[in-house]
Amino acid sequence: MIPASFDYVAPTSVADALAALAEAGDDAKVLAGGQSLLPILRMRLNAPEKVIDLGRIEELKGVSEDGDHVVIGAMTTYADVLASDLVRQHAGLLTDAIAEVADPQIRHRGTVGGALVHADPAGDVGAPALALETEFVITGSGGERTVAAADFFQDLFETAVGEGELLTAIRVPKHTGWGHRYEKFVRVSHQWSIVAVAATVRVDGGTIAEARIGLTNMGSTPLRATAVEQALVGKAATDEAVREACAAAAEGTNPPSDLNGDSDYRRHLATVLARRAVLAAAGA
Amino acid sequence: MTRISVTVDGVDYSDEVEPRTLLVHYLREQLGKTGTVVGCDTSNCGACTVHLDGRSVKSCNVLAVQADGHDVTTIEGLAKDGELHPMQQAFHDCHALQCGYCTPGMIMQAIDVLNDTPDPSEEQIRVGLEGNLCRCTGYHNIVKAVQQAAGAGATTGSSAGTTSGSTLGGEPV
Numbered sequence: 001m002i003p004a005s006f007d008y009v010a011p012t013s014v015a016d017a018l019a020a021l022a023e024a025g026d027d028a029k030v031l032a033g034g035q036s037l038l039p040i041l042r043m044r045l046n047a048p049e050k051v052i053d054l055g056r057i058e059e060l061k062g063v064s065e066d067g068d069h070v071v072i073g074a075m076t077t078y079a080d081v082l083a084s085d086l087v088r089q090h091a092g093l094l095t096d097a098i099a100e101v102a103d104p105q106i107r108h109r110g111t112v113g114g115a116l117v118h119a120d121p122a123g124d125v126g127a128p129a130l131a132l133e134t135e136f137v138i139t140g141s142g143g144e145r146t147v148a149a150a151d152f153f154q155d156l157f158e159t160a161v162g163e164g165e166l167l168t169a170i171r172v173p174k175h176t177g178w179g180h181r182y183e184k185f186v187r188v189s190h191q192w193s194i195v196a197v198a199a200t201v202r203v204d205g206g207t208i209a210e211a212r213i214g215l216t217n218m219g220s221t222p223l224r225a226t227a228v229e230q231a232l233v234g235k236a237a238t239d240e241a242v243r244e245a246c247a248a249a250a251e252g253t254n255p256p257s258d259l260n261g262d263s264d265y266r267r268h269l270a271t272v273l274a275r276r277a278v279l280a281a282a283g284a
Numbered sequence: 285m286t287r288i289s290v291t292v293d294g295v296d297y298s299d300e301v302e303p304r305t306l307l308v309h310y311l312r313e314q315l316g317k318t319g320t321v322v323g324c325d326t327s328n329c330g331a332c333t334v335h336l337d338g339r340s341v342k343s344c345n346v347l348a349v350q351a352d353g354h355d356v357t358t359i360e361g362l363a364k365d366g367e368l369h370p371m372q373q374a375f376h377d378c379h380a381l382q383c384g385y386c387t388p389g390m391i392m393q394a395i396d397v398l399n400d401t402p403d404p405s406e407e408q409i410r411v412g413l414e415g416n417l418c419r420c421t422g423y424h425n426i427v428k429a430v431q432q433a434a435g436a437g438a439t440t441g442s443s444a445g446t447t448s449g450s451t452l453g454g455e456p457v
Contacts, residue, residue, distance in 0.1 A: 002306070003304040004304070005303075006303055008303030010349070010352075034345065034347070035345055053347075053349070103416075104400075104414075105340045105393065108336075109341050109342075109345065190414045
């Protein structure tokens with residue numbers, strides 16, 4: 001399978017990329033790591049006239065620290081995030097989830113920013129980013145703006161990144177000392193999540209003081225399980241207490257039905273995976 | 285058409301390619317390096333795995349233009365002076381293949397696994413190879429081969445630098 005013909009440009013700065021985007025308008029697709037876009041182009045589900053490759057923009061790559069945040073450039077590969085001690089130490093939930101993305105070859109090419117803007121609800125980066133209350137730095141011709149995680153994911157494959165804009169970085173609030181676990185359920189190795197639950201909790205003297213739970217593939221966007229988060233606060237990190245709180249994991253969700261499982265099955269899975277994820281995150 | 289300069293298996297190439305050309309097609313059809321095969325063509329099976337700047341990638345999921353200025357190692361670049369790479373030798377010794385179609389990608393990924401984890405457990409080998417499918421289900425001997433190669437210190441499969449100055453385009457096969 002060969003993509004339809006397109007023009008190709010590989011700018012070396014964000015300013016040049018924005019200029020290329022403005023010039024091409026609707027007819028352009030932005031290429032990040034390409035691990036989702038290239039299959040789409042090969043299957044001709046999309047046939048852009050121009051592909052703007054961000055792969056040569058060094059300023060979009062790398063992990064750094066900025067006060068209470070870990071800043072990850074949009075073009076940082078999964079493999080580089082996995083190798084980052086900063087991310088592991090302050091946002092371990094993201095490390096857990098990215099370790100479950102596809103396979104090593106894909107993780108060498110795929111980027112965190114590309115995955116987030118692609119916004120596949122079965123992707124593994126959205127739920128932990130949402131749970132960690134990540135801030136999304138979006139750059140356009142008018143400059144930078146920052147969007148809260150709750151406002152970033154808008155619908156199936158739709159985000160707050162508008163026409164003529166690029167996601168340039170994510171700012172992850174440090175959750176230093178929080179426990180974390182990403183529980184992913186798949187039938188076949190290196191596949192998309194049927195359902196997954198991202199949990200990070202702060203335990204104080206055997207009691208859950210704070211909890212943040214994200215859900216993968218339980219609706220058209222990544223979701224927060226706020227009912228579970230609230231129910232967990234003040235509870236002992238025991239199987240019984242966590243099981244009871246996690247019974248609400250599917251509240252307010254609208255999971256898909258497909259060959260991997262119907263909607264009700266996914267609702268059930270969410271409660272099971274949430275319990276496992278929270279217990280593991282709490283070290284119980 | 286776009287001009288790209290790529291080092292493949294230690295040789296420099298400069299070629300005109302269509303931007304839509306996949307790296308695997310560039311390697312096979314323009315350079316004649318048919319050792320790298322196309323398996324599923326959907327980035328699932330890993331048969332087309334090569335090293336790009338020393339890291340494994342699925343070459344059906346990379347554009348040739350993205351490789352411009354970079355270093356590619358294929359299965360054809362592993363043997364040196366008629367001597368098989370230790371990973372190739374281990375696959376031979378352990379009979380780590382049946383039909384052999386997945387083998388080029390398996391070997392390239394197995395080398396990547398050892399580059400990351402020189403002394404892997406069996407589980408680390410299996411997880412490290414999760415992006416490579418063997419339709420003959422010959423995984424058992426593949427794992428044995430990787431274990432043997434690990435014992436032989438078979439890391440750093442990527443070519444160590446350019447060996448020739450040829451700048452001719454790849455010849456059609």
